[in-house]
Amino acid sequence: MSCDCLVVGSGTGGASIARELSKKGKKVTILEAGAYPKLGTEFNALKIYTGGFLSPGEFSKDNVEILRTKMVGGSSVVTYGNGTIALQAEFKSHGVDLEAEFIEAESDLNIVECPEDNMGVRTKLLMKTSQELGYNCMPMPKFIDFTKCRGCGNCVLGCIYGAKWTSRNFIGDSYKHGAKLLTNHFVEEILIQDNQVKGVRTRTPDGMKEIEAETVILAAGGLGTPVILLNSGLEAGSHLFADTLVNTFGVVKDADFSNELSMATIIDDFHDSEGYILSPTMEGPLDLLTDRIPLSKKHVILKLSKLIGVMAKTKDTANGTVFADGSFVKPVPKIDMDKLDKGHERSKDLLLAAGVEPNSVFRTHIRAGHPGGTAGIGRVVNSDLETEVSGLYVCDCSVFPEAPGKPPVLTIVALAKYLAAKLVQ
Numbered sequence: 001m002s003c004d005c006l007v008v009g010s011g012t013g014g015a016s017i018a019r020e021l022s023k024k025g026k027k028v029t030i031l032e033a034g035a036y037p038k039l040g041t042e043f044n045a046l047k048i049y050t051g052g053f054l055s056p057g058e059f060s061k062d063n064v065e066i067l068r069t070k071m072v073g074g075s076s077v078v079t080y081g082n083g084t085i086a087l088q089a090e091f092k093s094h095g096v097d098l099e100a101e102f103i104e105a106e107s108d109l110n111i112v113e114c115p116e117d118n119m120g121v122r123t124k125l126l127m128k129t130s131q132e133l134g135y136n137c138m139p140m141p142k143f144i145d146f147t148k149c150r151g152c153g154n155c156v157l158g159c160i161y162g163a164k165w166t167s168r169n170f171i172g173d174s175y176k177h178g179a180k181l182l183t184n185h186f187v188e189e190i191l192i193q194d195n196q197v198k199g200v201r202t203r204t205p206d207g208m209k210e211i212e213a214e215t216v217i218l219a220a221g222g223l224g225t226p227v228i229l230l231n232s233g234l235e236a237g238s239h240l241f242a243d244t245l246v247n248t249f250g251v252v253k254d255a256d257f258s259n260e261l262s263m264a265t266i267i268d269d270f271h272d273s274e275g276y277i278l279s280p281t282m283e284g285p286l287d288l289l290t291d292r293i294p295l296s297k298k299h300v301i302l303k304l305s306k307l308i309g310v311m312a313k314t315k316d317t318a319n320g321t322v323f324a325d326g327s328f329v330k331p332v333p334k335i336d337m338d339k340l341d342k343g344h345e346r347s348k349d350l351l352l353a354a355g356v357e358p359n360s361v362f363r364t365h366i367r368a369g370h371p372g373g374t375a376g377i378g379r380v381v382n383s384d385l386e387t388e389v390s391g392l393y394v395c396d397c398s399v400f401p402e403a404p405g406k407p408p409v410l411t412i413v414a415l416a417k418y419l420a421a422k423l424v425q
């Protein structure tokens with residue numbers, strides 16, 4: 001089998017580049033390791049996230065949990081729908097000007113600020129309290145169609161109402177332009193001859209297959225792409241970041257909250273000065289059971305209707321490493337721990353001011369959902385996003401020069417537009 005362009009992975013980066021190239025008349029085939037699992041419940045979520053039965057995420061040897069999924073659409077399926085521009089200046093300093101691409105990406109994803117009518121009671125309470133504390137609490141820009149959103153709060157289980165943009169929308173567009181998607185194709189290695197890409201070797205339910213292509217674009221994500229590169233004898237895997245976060249929760253004694261959209265607002269005041277953003281978060285029973293929270297606080301899962309939380313998400317140090325067997329380390333140096341601690345303290349103050357009972361406050365273990373940097377621009381890829389092997393490109397979170405500390409989806413979509421224009425030239 002052969003094609004013009006092979007795209008490895010159907011998440012944010014893979015589907016975006018497939019859509020752009022197929023629209024420009026290229027013959028594109030997407031190879032995706034996962035399939036179309038059922039979405040929408042906590043039980044189903046255990047099968048789509050790559051962790052084990054007891055936790056959705058994979059733990060590093062340093063006890064940092066990193067969340068990602070393996071399925072058609074990748075982690076784009078489980079986002080909160082947050083769409084903000086990140087790392088524009090940093091990419092520009094590497095010769096990649098994304099200004100026009102960001103404008104297009106925002107329009108393609110129909111980014112809108114979360115309307116006040118779609119904010120839940122907890123979000124509004126935290127917004128009012130933030131304003132009283134002098135914080136600039138803004139509606140979060142979202143790639144959610146609010147005419148379809150039911151405010152169920154289950155974005156991270158996969159939206160079953162079709163309200164949230166996922167990369168599956170772009171796969172649909174790619175089909176219309178003749179692209180193909182092969183599921184259950186786990187790419188193990190790149191075929192290279194005389195420093196020129198020749199195709200990939202992929203594991204399928206029918207055994208190993210070799211697929212030829214003139215151009216191969218890796219988009220297997222920050223934890224997946226480096227594994228393929230390493231197993232092909234290329235350098236990758238260092239400089240892993242993940243935007244580490246801690247959630248802080250507390251109980252409001254007389255409250256009876258219903259489900260609501262998470263991360264509907266953002267406090268960006270401390271991103272540049274202290275290295276974190278704050279946003280309201282409402283976790284479900286699965287998270288609270290599997291979070292390594294103190295045993296004495298586990299009973300709060302019985303009080304979900306009284307629970308209110310704030311996420312402190314940091315821009316962490318790119319100091320982790322992904323290895324060829326897929327395992328990874330992600331140490332938390334003092335500078336990052338200080339950011340998490342400060343973010344937690346500020347979240348706690350916010351919650352206390354909003355009326356939570358002081359002795360009910362607890363923080364979760366360190367989690368993250370934005371792994372990247374492992375095939376970074378200026379190290380593994382050049383400003384055309386091409387590796388040292390001619391015809392082999394990377395288009396996902398792996399190429400980020402540093403942690404965004406903000407939602408990465410919009411930046412990845414913009415990068416795909418940039419790369420497609422280069423490839424067609």
Ligand SMILES: Cc1cc2nc3c(=O)[nH]c(=O)nc-3n(C[C@H](O)[C@H](O)[C@H](O)COP(=O)(O)OP(=O)(O)OC[C@H]3O[C@@H](n4cnc5c(N)ncnc54)[C@H](O)[C@@H]3O)c2cc1C
Pocket residue numbers: 008009010011012013014031032033034067068069070071072073074075076077078079080081082083084156185186187188219220221222224225228368369370371395396397398406407408409410412
């Ligand atoms: C719970 C959660 C909430 C998030 N919320 C937001 C948000 O609100 N806004 C935002 O901007 N970002 C959010 N993110 C982050 C965002 O989802 C990711 O940064 C983004 O999807 C990364 O895109 P990617 O293309 O790098 O990887 P992915 O989207 O993860 O795609 C990688 C794809 O490659 C496939 N794959 C892996 N290995 C192989 C292989 N060897 N062969 C073939 N296929 C392979 C995977 O199955 C997957 O489909 C969230 C992440 C999580 C986990």
